[in-house]
Amino acid sequence: RNFSIVCIPGDGIGVDITDAAVQVLSALSATFGTFTFQFETLDWSSKNYRQRGYYAPEGGVEGLKKYDAIYFGAVGWPDVPDHISLWQMILPIRTTLNQYANVRPTRILPGTVSPLAACAADPSLLDWVIVRENSEGEYAGHGGTTPSSAHALHTVATEVSIFTRVGIERIVRFAFEMALRRPRKKLTMVTKSNAQRHGMVLWDMVFYEVAREYEGRVEYDKMLVDAMTVRMVKSPQTLDTIVATNLHADILSDLAAALSGSIGIAPSSNLDPTRTFPSMFEPIHGSAPDIAGQGIANPVGAFWSAAEMIRWLAGADGSSNEEGLVEGTGVGHMVDAAECLMTAIANVTERGVKTRDLGGESGTKEVTDAVCEEISNV
Numbered sequence: 001r002n003f004s005i006v007c008i009p010g011d012g013i014g015v016d017i018t019d020a021a022v023q024v025l026s027a028l029s030a031t032f033g034t035f036t037f038q039f040e041t042l043d044w045s046s047k048n049y050r051q052r053g054y055y056a057p058e059g060g061v062e063g064l065k066k067y068d069a070i071y072f073g074a075v076g077w078p079d080v081p082d083h084i085s086l087w088q089m090i091l092p093i094r095t096t097l098n099q100y101a102n103v104r105p106t107r108i109l110p111g112t113v114s115p116l117a118a119c120a121a122d123p124s125l126l127d128w129v130i131v132r133e134n135s136e137g138e139y140a141g142h143g144g145t146t147p148s149s150a151h152a153l154h155t156v157a158t159e160v161s162i163f164t165r166v167g168i169e170r171i172v173r174f175a176f177e178m179a180l181r182r183p184r185k186k187l188t189m190v191t192k193s194n195a196q197r198h199g200m201v202l203w204d205m206v207f208y209e210v211a212r213e214y215e216g217r218v219e220y221d222k223m224l225v226d227a228m229t230v231r232m233v234k235s236p237q238t239l240d241t242i243v244a245t246n247l248h249a250d251i252l253s254d255l256a257a258a259l260s261g262s263i264g265i266a267p268s269s270n271l272d273p274t275r276t277f278p279s280m281f282e283p284i285h286g287s288a289p290d291i292a293g294q295g296i297a298n299p300v301g302a303f304w305s306a307a308e309m310i311r312w313l314a315g316a317d318g319s320s321n322e323e324g325l326v327e328g329t330g331v332g333h334m335v336d337a338a339e340c341l342m343t344a345i346a347n348v349t350e351r352g353v354k355t356r357d358l359g360g361e362s363g364t365k366e367v368t369d370a371v372c373e374e375i376s377n378v
């Protein structure tokens with residue numbers, strides 16, 4: 001079966017790591033021979049914005065609906081305010097395509113070292129999946145700034161979070177289903193419902209309602225986000241699946257990535273669990289202007305995201321609300337292909353072929369070539 005993948009490399013290292021991911025995906029289809037990817041690339045970059053005044057052209061986001069999946073690099077560059085790049089592209093894609101679940105797994109790869117002493121000694125202590133609400137909450141975009149250039153001292157800006165029962169319920173249920181499929185069957189819900197007394201309180205309430213359906217099947221608890229940062233650092237082994245709001249999960253997943261060794265290895269899936277529209281796969285890091293153009297970006301987060309994309313396309317993602325594989329030839333092999341890619345990554349990091357952020361000396365190309373070679377040796 002052939003899958004049409006639209007690539008949006010974006011800016012900075014987003015371009016390097018998207019190229020690397022395309023190479024690795026092509027190596028997989030060549031090795032397995034039962035599925036192919038047809039790539040199309042869109043230049044929705046900050047350069048495009050400066051030249052033409054937009055990232056995605058009129059109707060561009062709607063046009064993404066015709067592909068099987070979206071592979072995204074990273075967007076943002078110092079000469080465009082970050083809220084513009086985010087709001088012109090990545091946030092509209094997530095909301096327009098109903099990608100309400102953002103799934104962010106974290107593990108420590110072989111040959112890499114966690115900054116946590118306990119996890120450096122026993123990497124199995126850290127094995128988490130953060131489920132991020134991806135469609136509303138703090139990133140709903142509501143609010144405004146009083147027009148007060150004449151009275152700048154009195155400028156007031158509001159940033160209004162929007163939480164809906166439907167939005168909370170669907171992400172909480174998704175997270176319980178995810179927890180149910182993982183060995184430890186534990187779910188921790190994160191809010192700040194002591195200080196924020198409306199939306200966060202609704203989260204807690206809806207969480208406990210949904211939790212009743214999973215009583216005895218999933219162990220669950222609740223944390224305030226500030227205390228959660230401490231628990232992640234002090235007792236990582238007590239956590240498994242984590243569900244949080246858009247902003248909180250954004251922050252916690254960067255912390256999770258850092259605790260696992262580097263933000264450069266962390267993947268994410270922006271999923272439409274109803275499978276009405278294509279889902280989007282991207283490493284969690286940004287365009288990293290500080291290292292762009294040097295050939296040293298870590299492509300591992302991009303590869304891991306590609307593995308998650310393959311699993312999703314095969315219909316076999318552990319996070320899916322649906323069971324089983326998509327009908328058709330070859331897709332069963334795709335689960336093996338995703339597994340093969342993860343093994344290839346692990347073998348390469350274990351051998352010490354790592355970029356600088358992981359303490360190695362290799363460049364993007366060396367790591368990519370090594371992973372492709374592992375794949376072709378299967």
Ligand code: NAI
Nearest residue numbers: 074075076077082264284285286287288290291297298357
């Ligand atoms: P960043 O993730 O781009 O970089 C943070 C730090 O991590 C930098 O020191 C960078 O060199 C390092 N780093 C990140 N990815 C790496 C990789 N693959 N290999 C090695 N080192 C890596 O975050 P920052 O600096 O806050 O943002 C830079 C730009 O990216 C901004 O314009 C921001 O808005 C944008 N951004 C875009 C995202 C997206 O497209 N989804 C997500 C996060 C930031």
Ligand code: MG
Nearest residue numbers: 250251254284
């Ligand atoms: Mg982030």
